Amino acid sequence: MATILETRHADVMPLGHAPQDNYLTHGRGFLSWALTLDHKRIGVMYLCAVCSAFLLGGIFAMLLRTELLMPKNGPEDVFLFTRDAYNQLFTLHGAIMVFLFIIPGIPAALGNFILPIMLGAKDVAFPRLNLCSFYLWLVGALFFVLMLVTGGLDTGWTFYTPYSTSTSTAVVTAVFGAFILGFSSIFTGLNFIVTVHTMRPPGMTWFRMPLFLWAIYSTALVQVLATPVLAITLLLLIAERTLGIGIFDPALGGDPVLFQHFFWFYSHPAVYIMILPAFGVISELITTFSRKHIFGYRFIAYSSVAIAILGFLVWAHHMxxxxxxxxxxxxxxxxxxxxxxxxxIKIFNWLATMYKGSISYATPMCYALAFIFLFTIGGLTGLPLGTLSTDIHLHDTYFVVAHFHYVMMGGTLIAFLGALFYWWPKMFGRMYHERLGQISAVIVFLGFNATFFPQFIMGAKGMPRRYANYLPEYHAWHVASTIGAYTLGIGLVIAAIALIWGLYRGKRAPANPWGSATLEWQCSSPPPHNNFDAPPVVGDPYAIHQLVYDPDQSAWVPRQEKIVESEAMLERHTDAGTTGH
Amino acid sequence: MSATADPSTATADPHGTAGHGHGHDDHHEPFLAHHFESWQQQFDAGKLGVWAFLVQEVLFFSGLFCAYAVYRMLHPEVFEYADQFLSVPHGAFNTVVLLFSSLTMAWGVRCAMLGQRNGLIGCLAVTLFCAALFLGVKAYEYSEKYHAQLIWAGADPLTVSPSGMQAGAGHLLELDPEKRAVGEQLEERLASTLHYLEFGMGVVGLLTLAAAVGIYYAKPERIGLAVVFGAISLSAIAIVIGAMASMGIHHMMHASGHEATADSEAEAAHMAEAEDEPPVHTATPGTAEIAGSTHGASVKAELSRPQRLGTFFGIYYAMTGVHALHILGGMVVLTWLLARAVKGHFTPNYFGPVDYVGLYWHLVDLVWIYLFPLLYLIG
Amino acid sequence: MTLFRLLALPAAGEASLWLPEQASTVAASVDEAWWLVYWVSAVFFAIIVVAQVYFMWAYRRRAGWTEQKTAHHNFPLELTWSIIPSLIIVVMFVKGFLGFLDMRMPPADTYDITVVARKWSWSFIYPNGVVHPELHVPVDRNVKLVMSSDDVIHSLFVPVFRVKQDIVPGRYNYLWFNATKPGTYDLECTEYCGTNHSEMRTKTVVHEPGGMERWLEDRIEDIMKMPPIELGTLLYNQRGCSQCHMVDGKGGTVGPKFEQTFGNRHQFTDGSQAVGDENYIRESVMNPQAQVRTGFPPTMPTYKGLFREAEIRGLIAFIKSQNPKFKAEAEREYAKPAGETEAGDASPDSDLPDGGANGAASADEN
Incomplete structure (x- = not known):
């Protein structure tokens, strides 16, 4: 498990910029952050915000799993939570994870930080709109908090009518929060679309864009095209609940199934808002840590766009x-x-990229490898759900729960973690704790499978989802799942420790610790306020072979700087970086 | 349009400063953001952004249009019946107002491109005036429908439950049909609501006008604020005019026609409806012959009020309400543009915001162009 | 071999690690589709994981190994792994769609059971009018469920039949199956419906030939043995009275409250008046439009022919007992089981097709 990171020269300054000249030190004080227009600072604020939301959603998940340790006899029998409390827990877990964490997770937090630099731009096209998106997120999150203290929410994150128009919980507050979060998402997407179209520096043609950018771009298209439909749906739901406008409520002549159509017209494409950025991350990680040019660049790029488009045409498979x-x-x-x-196609291309590469087991790659395994399961289990006759049996059972957790969590969250480890040195200028990171990846992987694989089996046997209670025959599977969840939780805590440790104790990060050829690694770590002093030199984003490892700087540098050295020397350096100790 | 309007000088001068990331250093061109390389790039980015925003808006409204289509399919009897409660003359008047405002807006964009400051200010002011006029007419229409109990399902006593009528149908049931015509009472209530509206808006208009004039003379450097107050004053007065004009249209229709106008039909419908309700046992359910409506118009209407009329009005209020919110939003940005135009911010180099707001305004206009026939005309 | 069967390919109809046993005619076709998808997925999964693990091992970064330059793309290869999966998914789609069509098209000759779902219980109304909280069906017969909901969306799911259908308020939804194995199985609500969603479970009983008829007769006997007030309460809750008439502050507001019905003088829309007595209640159930109380809409449907005589007695007893002044009298008067009064058999109104009665059997429901 030795990696390239274990270097002998811990505190080598990156070339180019003195450490005080970066975006973190460009202004000081609370207002310099709160009113910043710098995409990097906005990205960091987003990161803190979505991670807090993830923590909250994760705590709810742990409580859910704990409650499910025991089956109960009848409605009056209570283990830890009442039925209503359980219903609130799963609703809040879902709503927080979907609206506050996964949707903004990779695009708004990491995308904001990385996209302009990767593109070679100084900022996104509309910095003020960008800040506005963040504050909209914050206001939406505050509405969720308000909802929590004023009666909670027990509709499920899907707000199906007529349950949502008849329950006594704070539906309007939550729905309004989701409405606002929707506009946060729309504005982020709009910003990214315009940025990619108009802010590319000379030389950055469409097909020189890293695949992460293609993925974020496809995501942005979905955000702008699908979210407004959710917005109007939620607005109508609010009107239905407060005024009784009669559009979704069958008691007033409305059609509850129309709500489902509207809702899924957004929420299915939203699944691709969640997963497409993850595809982009994995493309970057696989190529960097295999030291191979990405295989089938155009197929991967086009497949992102294809998924974004097809994603609009499948919503009724939820119904x-x-x-x-x-x-x-x-x-x-x-x-x-x-x-x-x-x-x-994407999965096959990633595998082909690894072929005959030099595969490093640095933490980001560990997560990327876990992603391929988990996402493959998640994707394949989508097949029986798309098959009509088997979907009738599996619909609304734990099989569905397991399927979308394998995709959303095994896919998006794992990619998010991989991306976080990957770009952490760039964002904060320090390396994370490598060994802890690797351990976290292994524990998360094992815990994840232990949590959700039993749920496939329960679901196929007929265990319905959103059940606070279950038949005794499922007991063993539920216990296994809960133990897995605890393991997963521990893994995530270790990952957090590995990252936060890096902020205080980590080695100073060089400009390019991984040997990636995308543009963000050309500027210093952390990047300067304006990203690039001079327009960056744009080439093939996957021309990784042009970089060689320089142990003196413990960083990767362009090959021409090392031209004086012999091939043998090169060989030796690479080995030194590789074998470590 | 943009290509010719954006002179190449735009790219030449600020190029150097923009590279250093401090647009503010350049006193001649203060509005080029630091992260853009050129005026052209900034303009293109803004334009693409606005188009993306408009696509988003179209999808936002498309939800409502889908709902309309679905319910028209599910309840054709309601939708074929309901349009007679909407006044075509008022709708047509508003359509003309909005179309005219689109014209002045487009003209304003042209003035901005050519650097004609006074023309731009005039055009923006007229556009703003038209927007508020539209809202004035809408306010009249909403009040009229409210008093006639043409409300969405949840507030409509007939839809909620037959027994709900007793609790919910308050003011219609208090009417004593023997003493006065129902239509007359409705009209009185409507007129009084509108008087309150006109009085309130008039006060707002005068106060803000005074504030605008005061600021302008006391602190000429705060001209922007004065313009904002002026714009509010203008809007308030336009709303008053709109409400009065609607009342005028209403009277004109009754004075001139023996034909059954939409309005009188609506009133007749409500008389019939009122008479269907428990306290009045005389009318044959479903049919009513009413002579001597408000202003002497004789109305003979075959009316069988579908129970689900609230479904139509739920959609009517949702669609026109969301549209009205967009008009309001448009008025806010028009006010902002007006303030900047008065300050002389816009030049042939820098007129993006006028162009973008113009695009937005045309979209809002376009939505109405669809709403008018769908709701008012096709029955 | 057993392990293999359990994991991958069970004998026909048996439970495996994945699926429960099969107990309906469509289950076999659903399971065929499942195993098809399962094996295709397993093969693809194996290919991907084996390749991944092999690459992870063979190309791990180590001394003496450097990455090899390979092609950046290979169009024929890309095309191959696009087209082969495309062909396979066509097969899966067709298999699933054909099975789905079978499940969606009920045959002509069906045994119809009406299902009413509400938070959080089921009522199954059988052709002879018996209402019961469990689903009972005859074996080897096409059964169609005609389903409606009183409140929010529910969904009826019988895992061993592999059938599921949402029940949307404001419309009827249908579901059909043909049970092949006598036995007792689970039936669950699978659309989240609030507090006790997870308790909205009941049993599906598949009867041997002849068993269904016996069971229905037994249920009618149960009704006859119930105390009238209890039967009336049950009917009030089960047969829709509570939608419009309020009792103890609960229920609808369309019709009059039952507290005021018995023993009070009522004004009718035709100008007449009458005191609420047994005959008035009977008349109001059988012919509601004859006398409509002022202040209430004439919307009550007739229940003529829908109640057995014992049940009408039960309703009268129940409504009488709702007026506190007459509660004690009602309890005295209606002490004997509903079916054992002199009026019980000389039913003037028992023109039910099967000669059966309505109502539910077990008093524990609701």
Missing amino acids: FVSGQSAISAMVFSAITFTISIPTA
Whole structure:
């Protein structure tokens, strides 16, 4: 498990910039952060914010799993939480994770920080709108907090009518929060689209863009095109609940299934808002840590766009049992299947990228490898859900829960962690604790599988989701799942420690600790306020072979700087970096 | 448009300063943000951003249009019946107002491109005036419908539950049909609501006008603030005019026509409806022949009020309400533009914001162009 | 071999690690689709993971190994791994769609059971009018469920039948199956519906030939044995009375409260008046439009032919007992089981097709 990170020269200053000249030190004081227009600071603020939301959602998840340790006899039998409390817990877990964490997670936090630098731009196109997005997120989150203290929410994150129009919990507050969060997401997406279109420096053609940018760009398209439909839906839901406008409430002549159509018209593409950025991250990690040019660049890029487009045409596969016509079920099932093709292409391309590479086991790569394994399971278990006859059996069971956790958590969260470890040195100028990071990856991987694999089995046997209580025959599986969840929690805590330790004790990070050829590694770590003093030299983002390891700086540098050295010397340096101790 | 309007000088002069990331150093061109390399890049970014925003807006409204289509399909009897409660003359008047405002807006963009400051100010002011006029007419229409109990399902006593009528149908049931015509009472209530509105808006208009003039003379350097107050004053007065004009249209229709206008039909419907309700046992359910409505117009209407009329009005209020919110938003940005125009911010180099707001305004106009026929015309 | 069966390919109809046993005709086709997808997935998973693990081992960064330059893209290869999965998913789609069509198209000759779902219980109404909280069906017969909901969306799921259908308020949803194995199985609500969603479970009982008829007769006997007030309470809750009439501050407000019904003088819309007595209640149930109380809409449907005589007695007893002044009298008067009064058999109104009665059997429901 030796890695390239273990260097002998711990405190070598990065070339170029003195450490005081970076975005972190460019202004001081609270207001210099609160009113900043710098995409990097906004990204860091987002990062803190979404991680807090993740912590909260994660605590709810642990409480849920703990409650499910014991089956109960009848409605009056209580283990830890009442039925209502449990219903609130799963609703809050879902709503917080979806609206506050996963959707803004990679695009708003990491995308904000990385996208302009990776593109070679000074900032996003609309810095003020960018800050506005962040504050909209904050206001939306405050509404969620307000909802928590004024009666909670027990509708499930999907707000299905007529339950959501008849329950006594704080639905309007929560829905308004989600409405605001929607606009935060729209503005972020809009900003990224315009940035990618108009802010590319000379030489940065579309097909020189790193795949992370393609993924973020595709995500942004979905954000701008799908979220407004959610916004109007939520607005109508608020009107339904407060005024009784009669659009979704069957008691007033409305159609509750129309709500489901509207909701999933957003929320299915939203699944791709969550997972596409993760694909982008994995493309970067695999190529960097395999020291190989990405395989099938155009196929991966186009598949991102294809997924974004197809994602709009499959929403009704969430409603195969709602009574829609057999024809529409057939059409939506067929289109759903087609989405698996671009996804499969990506996985095959990543594997092909690893072929004959030099695979490092640095923490980001550990997470990327875990991603391929987990996401493959997540993707393949989507097949029986897209198959009409089996979906009837599996719909709304734990099988679905396990499937989307394998995709959302095994996919997006794992990629988010990998990205965090990968860009941590760039963001804060210090290396994280490598060994702890690797340990966290292994524990997270094991804990994750222990948590969610049993849920596939329970679901196939017929265990419905959103159940506070269950039949005794599922007891053993639930216990296994809960133990897995605790393990997973421990893994995540270790990951957090590995990162935060780095902030205080980590070695100073060089400009390019990994040997990646994308632009963000050309500027210092942390980057200066304006990212680049001179427009960066744009080339093939995956021309990794042009970089060689320089043990004197414990960093990767362009090959021409080392031209004087012999091939043998090069060989030796690479080995030194590789074998470590 | 943008290509010709953005002179190449724009790229030449600020290029050097922009590279250093401090647009503010350049006193001649203070509005080029530091992260853009050129005026052209900034303009293009803004334009693409606005187009993306408009796409977002279209999708936002598309939800409502889908809901409209679905309910029209589910309840054709309601939708075919309901449009007679909406006044085509008022809707048509508003359509003309908005179309005219789109014209002045486009003209304003042209003035900005050519650097005609006074023309720009005039055009923006007229656009703002039209927007507020539109809202004035809308206020009249909403009040009228409110008093006639043409409300969304949840507030509509007939939809909620037959027994809910007793509790919810308050003011219609108090009417004593033997003493006065129902229509007359409705009209009185409507007129009184509108008087309150006109009085309130008039006061707001005068106060803000005074504030604007005061600021202008006391602190000429705060001209921007004065313009904002002036714009509010203008809007308030336009709303008053709009409400009065609507009342005028209403009277004109009754005075001139023996034909059954939409309004009188609505009133008649409500008479019929009122008579259907428990305290009045005389009317045959479903049909009513009413002579001597408000202003002598004789109305013979075949009316069978569908129980689900609230479904239509739920959608009507949702669509027009969301549209009205967009008009309000447009008025806010128009005010902002007006203040900047008065300060002389816009030049042939820098007129992006006027252009962007213009695009937005055309979209709001376009949405109305769809709403008017869908709600008012096709029955 | 057993392990293999458990994991991967069980004998027909048996439970495996994954799926429960099969107890309906469509289950076999669903399971075929499942195992098809399962094996395709397993093969792809194996290919991907084996390749991944092999690469991780063979190309790990180490002394003496440097990365090799390989092609950046290979169009034929890309095309191959795009087209082969595409062909496979077509097969899966067709298999799933055909199975789905079977499940969605009920055959012509079905045994119909009406299902009413509400927070958080089920009522199954059988053709002879018996209402019961459990689903009972005959074996080897096409059964169609006609389902509606009183409040929010529910979903009926019987895992061993592999069928599931949402029940959306404001419309009817249908579900059909043909049970192949007598036995007792689980039935669950799978659409989240609030507090006791996880308790909204009941049993599905598949009867041997002839068993269904016996069971229905037994339920009618149960009704006859119930004390009238208890039967009336049950009917009030089960047959929709509570939607419009309030009792103890709960229920709808469309119709009059039952507290005021018995023993008070009522004004009717035709101008007449009458005191609420047994005959008035009977008339109001059988022919509601004959006398409509002022202040209430004439919206109550007739229940003529829908109640057995014993049940009408039960309703009268229940409504009478709601007026505190007459509670004691009602309890005295209606002490004997509903079916054992002199009026019980000489039912003037028992024109039910099967000669059966309505109502539910077990008093523990609700």
